[in-house]
Every structure is written in structure tokens, then in C-alpha cells.
Amino acid sequence: MNAxxxxxxxxxxxxxxxxxxxxxxxxxxxxxxxxxxxxEAKQLKASQKQILTIRVWNESNLVxxxxxxxxxxxxxxKALNQANIASDFGNKNERTEFSPLAKNPIExxxxxxxxxxxxxxxxxxxxxxxxxLLESHESIKSVPYNGLSESFYxxxxxxxxxxxxxxxxxxxALYLYARAEEKNKKPRSSxxxxxxxxxxxxxxxxxxxxxxxxxxxxxNYSSIKTDKYLICxxxxxxxxxxxxxxxxxxxxxxxxxxxxxxxNSIGEKLSTEALNIYDDGLHEKNIxxxxxDGEGTPTKRLCLINKGRLENFIHSxxxxxxxxxxxxxxxxxxxxxxxxxxxxxxxxxxxxxxxKTSLDHSNYEGEFIYIEELNAIHAGVRAxxxxxxxxxxxxxxxxxxxxxIESATVxxxxxxxxxxxxNIESNQEVTTSGISPHIWVDELSITGDA
Amino acid sequence: MLSSQIKPNEIIxxxxxxxxLEEIIFYGIGLGADFVEIxxxxxxxxxxxxxxxxxxxxxxxxxxxAGIRIFKDTKDGFVSTNDLTKNGLMRSVSQAIEMLxxxxxxxxxxxxxxxxxxxxxxxxxxxxxxxxxxxxxSEKLLVSTNSLKKNNKIITRKGSYSRNLQxxxxxxxxxxxxxxxRLHQTVGLNVIASxxxxxxxxxxxxxxxxxxxxxxxxxxxxAANDVFESSMNMLYADYVEAGQMPVVLANKFGGVIFHExxxxxxxxxxxxxxxxxxxxxxxxxxxxxxxxxxxxxxxxGSFGSLSVDDEGMEPxxxxxxxxxxxxxxxxxxxxxxxxxxxxxxxxxxxxYSFAAASRMRNTYIAKGEHSKEDLINSISDGLxxxxxxxxxxxxxxxxxxxxxxxxxxxxxxxxxxxxGATLIGEAKEVMPKISMCxxxxxxxxxxxxxxxxxxxxxxxxxxxxxxxxxVGGR
Numbered sequence: 001m002n003a004x005x006x007x008x009x010x011x012x013x014x015x016x017x018x019x020x021x022x023x024x025x026x027x028x029x030x031x032x033x034x035x036x037x038x039x040e041a042k043q044l045k046a047s048q049k050q051i052l053t054i055r056v057w058n059e060s061n062l063v064x065x066x067x068x069x070x071x072x073x074x075x076x077x078k079a080l081n082q083a084n085i086a087s088d089f090g091n092k093n094e095r096t097e098f099s100p101l102a103k104n105p106i107e108x109x110x111x112x113x114x115x116x117x118x119x120x121x122x123x124x125x126x127x128x129x130x131x132x133l134l135e136s137h138e139s140i141k142s143v144p145y146n147g148l149s150e151s152f153y154x155x156x157x158x159x160x161x162x163x164x165x166x167x168x169x170x171x172x173a174l175y176l177y178a179r180a181e182e183k184n185k186k187p188r189s190s191x192x193x194x195x196x197x198x199x200x201x202x203x204x205x206x207x208x209x210x211x212x213x214x215x216x217x218x219x220n221y222s223s224i225k226t227d228k229y230l231i232c233x234x235x236x237x238x239x240x241x242x243x244x245x246x247x248x249x250x251x252x253x254x255x256x257x258x259x260x261x262x263x264n265s266i267g268e269k270l271s272t273e274a275l276n277i278y279d280d281g282l283h284e285k286n287i288x289x290x291x292x293d294g295e296g297t298p299t300k301r302l303c304l305i306n307k308g309r310l311e312n313f314i315h316s317x318x319x320x321x322x323x324x325x326x327x328x329x330x331x332x333x334x335x336x337x338x339x340x341x342x343x344x345x346x347x348x349x350x351x352x353x354x355x356k357t358s359l360d361h362s363n364y365e366g367e368f369i370y371i372e373e374l375n376a377i378h379a380g381v382r383a384x385x386x387x388x389x390x391x392x393x394x395x396x397x398x399x400x401x402x403x404x405i406e407s408a409t410v411x412x413x414x415x416x417x418x419x420x421x422x423n424i425e426s427n428q429e430v431t432t433s434g435i436s437p438h439i440w441v442d443e444l445s446i447t448g449d450a
Numbered sequence: 451m452l453s454s455q456i457k458p459n460e461i462i463x464x465x466x467x468x469x470x471l472e473e474i475i476f477y478g479i480g481l482g483a484d485f486v487e488i489x490x491x492x493x494x495x496x497x498x499x500x501x502x503x504x505x506x507x508x509x510x511x512x513x514x515x516a517g518i519r520i521f522k523d524t525k526d527g528f529v530s531t532n533d534l535t536k537n538g539l540m541r542s543v544s545q546a547i548e549m550l551x552x553x554x555x556x557x558x559x560x561x562x563x564x565x566x567x568x569x570x571x572x573x574x575x576x577x578x579x580x581x582x583x584x585x586x587x588s589e590k591l592l593v594s595t596n597s598l599k600k601n602n603k604i605i606t607r608k609g610s611y612s613r614n615l616q617x618x619x620x621x622x623x624x625x626x627x628x629x630x631x632r633l634h635q636t637v638g639l640n641v642i643a644s645x646x647x648x649x650x651x652x653x654x655x656x657x658x659x660x661x662x663x664x665x666x667x668x669x670x671x672x673a674a675n676d677v678f679e680s681s682m683n684m685l686y687a688d689y690v691e692a693g694q695m696p697v698v699l700a701n702k703f704g705g706v707i708f709h710e711x712x713x714x715x716x717x718x719x720x721x722x723x724x725x726x727x728x729x730x731x732x733x734x735x736x737x738x739x740x741x742x743x744x745x746x747x748x749x750x751g752s753f754g755s756l757s758v759d760d761e762g763m764e765p766x767x768x769x770x771x772x773x774x775x776x777x778x779x780x781x782x783x784x785x786x787x788x789x790x791x792x793x794x795x796x797x798x799x800x801x802y803s804f805a806a807a808s809r810m811r812n813t814y815i816a817k818g819e820h821s822k823e824d825l826i827n828s829i830s831d832g833l834x835x836x837x838x839x840x841x842x843x844x845x846x847x848x849x850x851x852x853x854x855x856x857x858x859x860x861x862x863x864x865x866x867x868x869x870g871a872t873l874i875g876e877a878k879e880v881m882p883k884i885s886m887c888x889x890x891x892x893x894x895x896x897x898x899x900x901x902x903x904x905x906x907x908x909x910x911x912x913x914x915x916x917x918x919x920x921v922g923g924r
Contacts, residue, residue: 045527069513079512186876447693
């Protein structure tokens with residue numbers, strides 16, 4: 001069944017149940033993945049999946065919802081019925097409507113969609129990658145976490161008001177996490193992830209090289225003294241922390257009382273004037289970009305922090321109405337519509353500022369800690385309180401030398417961190433979750449066990 | 451039980467599908483598979499959210515799907531699909547065979563047909579009619595969020611309920627033919643307290659399996675008091691000073707330390723990956739002699755309990771560590787095949803789209819002989835972790851977890867509340883440092899995410915003392 005046929009089937013089923021107002025979001029996917037273990041195929045996976053989420057508005061204009069993987073005729077009718085029953089419990093205090101932008105034009109570019117290469121090709125490529133990674137250094141004894149996958153999916157949004165939009169996409173991912181062991185030392189592990197529209201777009205050699213270099217670079221490690229340090233966040237780790245505290249930009253979180261911001265926070269100075277942050281789901285480097293959100297609102301670039309000041313919140317239809325603005329394309333379809341960022345872009349503004357531009361991670365000779373990757377975000381972030389305490393992988397740079405840090409955490413407060421940015425390097429790097437330059441922050445607490 | 455449009459030759463829940471299942475398994479074996487497993491599920495779920503004094507979300511969902519797993523030697527191919535027709539399932543078998551590149555079908559494994567049907571679902575079919583209605587759930591959640599309205603410092607009050615009903619059929623070429631119904635219910639309360647620049651949060655979650663009336667028996671007043679007190683105690687707390695120190699971990703969810711620090715490393719999937727330091731430590735000392743640790747799936751009503759695992763085996767009570775000596779690993783079918791450790795009824799998966807893997811169920815440190823006061827009195831300068839947040843374990847055995855509610859211990863007494871603490875360590879270094887176990891074992895429900903998705907578990911322990919651990923703070 002294609003998306004048009006599904007829409008007709010839902011429309012007919014809704015008519016037969018006398019349901020006048022409805023919308024739905026659906027996704028259909030085919031995924032293939034392989035894992036290997038020392039040259040042997042370990043697990044090979046394929047999945048065919050369909051998910052349909054239907055919302056129904058009752059005569060009191062209250063919304064109910066149901067999600068199902070059963071898109072048979074009876075499955076659709078059952079979903080509509082359940083959604084109708086659920087609408088009796090719809091939220092009277094915050095009503096949901098169709099997005100006013102759900103019929104606005106969108107640009108769907110499927111020229112980057114690739115064809116499947118098949119399980120056998122995936123397996124061959126991953127076997128070769130594992131061998132090369134194992135051969136890259138004598139200390140690398142295994143690649144315990146590895147995988148190569150390709151996915152092909154279609155996403156659809158339609159409503160009873162005539163909105164209909166869909167797109168198809170392909171995506172491939174390679175991850176290689178190596179484990180290195182040396183006598184009388186603790187095992188060390190690190191890795192790399194690469195995404196592409198298809199397997200042929202993935203730079204496998206660079207993934208192997210990154211995984212190898214990162215793992216080897218942690219072989220000589222040392223404990224670190226608990227203290228406050230000058231920190232350089234890698235692009236990846238800075239994006240991790242911004243995403244973890246994205247409730248600061250999130251209108252849904254503000255209404256729910258779990259954000260550090262409030263309705264009047266627009267214009268608040270959060271950081272140096274040199275900092276700009278955007279959410280840019282349609283960025284050409286975003287492999288997972290979607291032209292519309294769960295409510296059918298077109299995705300767009302939105303400035304969140306402009307010259308250090310809070311510029312915009314991200315919205316769904318209902319939060320936008322409450323804030324007297326327009327939806328921004330960040331909604332996730334649900335009984336309570338969620339709001340989340342797509343792809344964060346951090347950049348240095350043109351504004352003249354007092355940044356310490358001598359701080360450059362490639363040549364700064366003073367003492368600092370380089371945070372390569374933050375871990376255990378779900379456990380160590382208190383987004384509603386603004387605090388974090390996170391284990392990390394990284395190095396201590398001292399006297400022009402670097403040494404891997406054995407085990408340590410970085411702790412602080414997001415507002416303090418943003419206010420204490422002392423440099424934003426000029427070069428941006430593309431990661432799997434966005435784009436950012438290296439960011440320097442003064443005086444963050446590091447706990448080590450030296 | 452759950453309606454769906456039945457197509458010709460389609461798996462039907464509540465009926466005998468033996469001929470159809472056998473035909474599909476014969477098909478896979480005939481194509482050269484060593485082993486064929488079919489896992490089919492039907493789900494009916496709902497969740498309700500109350501915020502402040504209103505129901506803000508009611509989310510029903512239902513679905514069905516199948517996971518087909520084929521083994522050839524130690525390799526396995528897994529295909530999942532929403533198509534439960536004979537053709538759909540046969541197609542999935544063919545796809546798995548093709549993925550494994552099985553071309554040699556001269557040596558055909560023997561399949562003698564499915565054994566007598568073991569139907570664990572018979573007494574459970576009534577559950578769907580016994581669980582509370584959305585209306586009943588909504589009323590109680592609103593009463594519970596109202597109970598949190600204790601002063602004007604509480605700025606956010608939430609109550610949430612979730613119910614998952616899963617009906618499964620498991621059939622495999624070793625003759626396994628099983629049906630079961632699983633019911634899991636959880637309810638949680640969350641608050642945020644605020645006063646000027648101070649903020650704190652509190653949360654508690656409760657959960658059960660196979661007990662349709664459990665939500666009705668839930669003592670929401672007690673839960674609300676507990677969450678409120680926790681948030682008030684932490685509201686003006688200072689940040690903990692980082693360093694190495696002795697800690698006492700409270701019972702119930704304090705057991706997350708064992709789950710993260712050691713439990714995951716005793717799953718055979720970790721042996722397969724070569725990522726556990728305990729691989730060659732069977733019958734050797736890996737923990738302090740005061741530590742006995744258990745993983746089981748049989749405690750009635752516990753969140754991680756099950757009548758039968760997702761590979762059709764009844765769960766056993768596995769003594770993992772006895773008086774500090776490693777006695778057993780947690781194993782599934784693939785684990786037994788690849789590592790030689792016997793299955794323990796621990797093959798678990800989130801749903802049909804995951805292949806089962808060795809996973810924990812109800813995992814806890816057994817009770818000792820000390821009182822909670824004995825443990826605290828033994829410390830002159832340390833930390834009491836009353837309530838734990840989540841945690842994780844890395845590829846080299848390093849773990850960490852957050853302390854939600856902590857108090858300093860000074861001269862054997864609890865003193866000021868402290869926030870922002872994270873416990874960090876390595877399993878093989880921390881296990882020998884658990885020197886005292888209390889006599890107050892209690893379990894707490896949780897969700898564990900790993901290779902086969904998110905599964906319901908309980909963690910647990912009595913109060914325990916760790917002689918020294920790194921506490922991350924400021």
C-alpha cells in the first residue's frame with residue numbers, strides 16, 4: 001500500500017465512523033545491518049516495519065490518538081475507534097489544531113536517495129574494515145562494537161483538511177569501536193561513527209583511521225588531580241551538552257516548567273557576543289534531514305542564540321499559538337505533541353568580542369583539558385536544574401604534551417558554562433549531531449582519582 | 451484476543467497454529483538452517499499522563515509482528531516483519547537463509563515437529579479485562595498529583611502510568627512451542643521544587659508484572675510524601691565536594707550499582723565481545739566475601755519476572771556470586787552456543803524486532819547481617835546515597851551513575867544534603883570494596899537498555915557500604 005492509498009483508506013474508514021477531523025503520521029522502513037567478530041559474520045539483521053499514528057478530533061474538538069503497526073483495514077478502523085475513545089480524555093486546557101503551515105510548499109529532494117547494496121556487500125565491507133582496524137596497531141585486539149547498516153524509509157503526514165506530504169530517504173551508518181590492550185595496563189576503547197545517504201557515501205577508510213587513532217591515543221593514560229581547569233570542548237562534546245540542555249530553547253519545556261527559560265527569556269544574554277547557535281534541520285550536511293515535522297509544518301533554519309542572546313524558541317502548533325507566534329517545524333506527533341531540535345549549528349558571530357583567540361587546540365601550549373566525548377548523558381544531566389556531572393574521554397595538555405585521562409568527570413552548570421566561554425575557534429567541524437567549532441570554557445570542575 | 455483482520459494462513463492468537471508453524475520451521479531446516487526460531491507478538495498498550503490537575507495525555511497503541519531467527523554454526527540471521535501470513539513468514543525465513551549465505555543443504559538437521567504446546571497464557575487471558583480502565587487510572591493519577599500540592603515551592607507535579615500487555619507465541623526447531631501473556635504496569639511521580647535561585651527535583655517509580663490489580667493497591671499518599679520530602683531536602687543542598695570517599699548506598703534502587711558495575715559484565719553477550727574482565731574468573735573470587743548476588747525471573751509480581759523467557763525457557767534462579775566467588779553467567783541460546791555457558795532462562799528482547807540476548811531480570815545483592823545504622827556508624831567522613839538516578843557501563847567496564855539524593859556522613863552520623871554527585875568506578879575494582887551488607891533487602895523496578903532493546907528489570911540490594919569510590923562533584 002502506498003501513502004496515497006493509505007490516506008484514502010483512512011479517509012474512508014473515518015467517514016464510515018463519522019469522524020470528521022483527523023490527521024496521521026506514518027513511516028514505512030526496510031533496514032539491513034551486519035555485525036562481525038574477528039572476520040566471521042556474527043549477526044545479520046533485516047527488518048520491515050510500519051508505524052501509523054492517527055489523531056482524531058471529537059465533537060468537542062478534543063484530540064485522541066492511537067499508534068499501531070497494523071495497517072490492515074480492520075487495524076485502521078480499530079485505531080480510529082481507539083483514538084476517538086481517547087479523545088474523551090483530550091486536554092481541555094491546551095487544545096491542539098492542525099498546523100496552519102501544513103499545506104505550505106516544501107522542497108523534497110530525493111536525488112540523494114541510494115539503492116540497497118545488500119547484506120552480502122555490507123558483510124564484505126565490514127569484514128574488510130574490521131581486519132584493517134585490527135591491523136592498524138598491535139595493541140588493538142578486538143573491535144567489540146561494530147556495525148554497518150542501510151535503511152530505506154518513507155515518512156508521510158496527511159490530514160482531513162487536504163494536507164498531504166511525504167518523502168522517501170535512504171541512510172547508511174558505520175560504527176567501529178576498538179579495544180586496545182597492553183600488558184600491565186587497563187584496556188582502552190574508543191571508536192568512530194560515519195553516516196551517509198548510502199554505503200557508497202561512507203568514508204570507511206576515515207572511520208577506520210579515526211577509530212584507530214582515537215583508541216591508540218588513549219593507551220598511555222594517567223590519573224588527573226581534582227581541580228578547576230581550562231577546558232576545550234571538541235565540536236562533538238559541545239554539541240552533546242547543548243543538545244542535553246536544549247530545553248532552554250524549547251517552548252514545550254517552558255510550558256511544562258522544566259526549562260531554565262521562561263516566556264520572557266527572549267533577549268536574555270546567555271553568553272559571549274561571539275556565540276551564534278542555530279537549529280538547521282535542512283542543512284546539507286544533515287543526512288537525517290526531514291522536510292516537515294510530525295504536524296506537517298515545514299522544517300526551517302531558526303536562530304536560537306544570536307550574538308550571545310536568546311533569539312527564538314522552537315515550537316509545535318499549540319505552543320506557537322500560546323506564544324502568539326508560528327510553528328517552527330519541531331513537533332513530534334503524540335498525544336501530547338513533543339518539541340525537539342533537529343540539527344544544531346554552532347558558529348562564531350561577526351561581532352567584535354573579547355575572545356582569547358590565542359586559545360587554539362592545535363597549538364596552545366598552556367595547560368588545559370580537551371574533552372573529546374561526553375558519556376552517560378541520561379544519568380548525569382539535570383536539565384531542569386541546569387547542572388551536569390558527566391564522565392568523559394579526553395586528554396590533559398601540559399607543556400606541549402598530551403596524556404589521556406584515565407577516568408574523570410566534568411561538572412558544572414550550563415548557564416555558567418555558556419557565560420564562561422573564552423574562545424570559539426574559527427573552523428567548524430561536521431559531526432553526526434550537528435556542526436560546531438572547538439569551544440573553550442574557563443574554570444570547570446574536573447574530578448579525577450589522582 | 452486482540453482484533454485484527456485475519457488473512458488466509460495467518461497466525462491467529464488464541465488458536466493452535468501448530469501445523470503452520472511446523473511448516474515454516476521445516477521450510478527453514480530444509481534450506482539448510484541448523485536452527486529456526488519464530489517469535490510472534492501481539493501488543494496492547496496504554497499510557498496516561500497527569501500534569502498538575504489535568505490529564506494531558508492518553509496514548510493507546512497496539513501492534514503485531516514476528517521475528518525469525520536462523521542459526522548456521524555460530525552465525526545467526528534475524529528478520530523481523532509485520533506480515534504474519536504464511537507467505538510473509540516464509541519470505542522472512544528465506545531472507546534470513548539468504549543473508550547467512552546458506553547454500554549447502556545436504557546436511558539437514560532433524561526436526562521432529564513441535565512438542566506439546568506449553569500454554570502459560572491460559573490463566574492470564576482475563577487480565578485485559580481486569581486492568582484498570584483509562585477513566586480509573588486518570589482519577590487516581592489526578593488524586594496523586596493533587597497529593598503533591600503540599601506547598602508553593604512545588605512548581606511542577608506529574609503522575610504517569612503505563613500498561614503493556616504482550617501476547618507471544620514462540621516456536622523453534624528444538625521442539626519448543628510456547629504461548630504466554632505478559633502484563634507490566636508502572637506508575638511514577640515527579641516534582642520540581644523551586645525557591646529563588648534554588649531548584650531540586652524528585653521522582654519515584656513503581657512497577658509490577660502479572661498483577662492486574664496492582665495499580666489499585668498503589669499507596670499514592672505514601673509515594674507523594676516520599677517524593678515531596680526528597681525534593682524539599684535537596685532544594686537548598688550544596689554541591690558535593692569531589693573526591694575519593696566511603697559511601698553507603700541505600701537499598702531498593704541503590705542496586706543499580708550492581709546492575710551497572712557487575713551485572714552487565716556477567717551477561718554472555720559481554721563474553722562474546724571480549725569486553726568483560728570476569729570471562730575467566732568462574733569459581734574465582736571477584737568480590738568481597740560479604741557479597742552474594744542473584745539474578746532470577748521468578749519473584750512473584752516483580753517487574754523483571756516472567757513465566758517463560760523470549761526463547762521459550764522457564765527462568766531459573768541464578769546465583770551469580772556466592773560469598774564473593776563467581777558462580778554463573780547470565781546466558782541465552784546464542785550465549786550457550788558461542789560461550790558454552792548453559793542457558794538460564796534469560797533470553798530477552800524488547801519486542802519482535804529484536805533478537806533475544808542474555809539480559810538481567812530481577813538482580814540483587816542478597817541481604818547481610820548489619821543494620822543500616824551499623825554501616826553509617828562505621829564511616830567518619832563519607833557519603834550516603836539515599837536515592838540513585840540512572841547509570842551506564844562502558845566498553846572497558848567503567849561505570850557511572852548519578853546520585854539523586856545524597857547526604858554527607860560525618861563521624862558516623864548523617865548530616866547535610868548534597869547534590870550533583872556521580873559515582874564512578876570500575877567493576878573489578880569496586881566489587882571487592884563492598885565490605886558490609888545490611889539486612890534490609892528491597893527491590894525496585896527499572897528499565898534496562900541494551901543490545902536487545904529496553905526490557906523490564908528490577909534492581910535491588912540491602913544497604914551496602916563501599917569502602918572507597920570516586921565521587922564526581924564540584
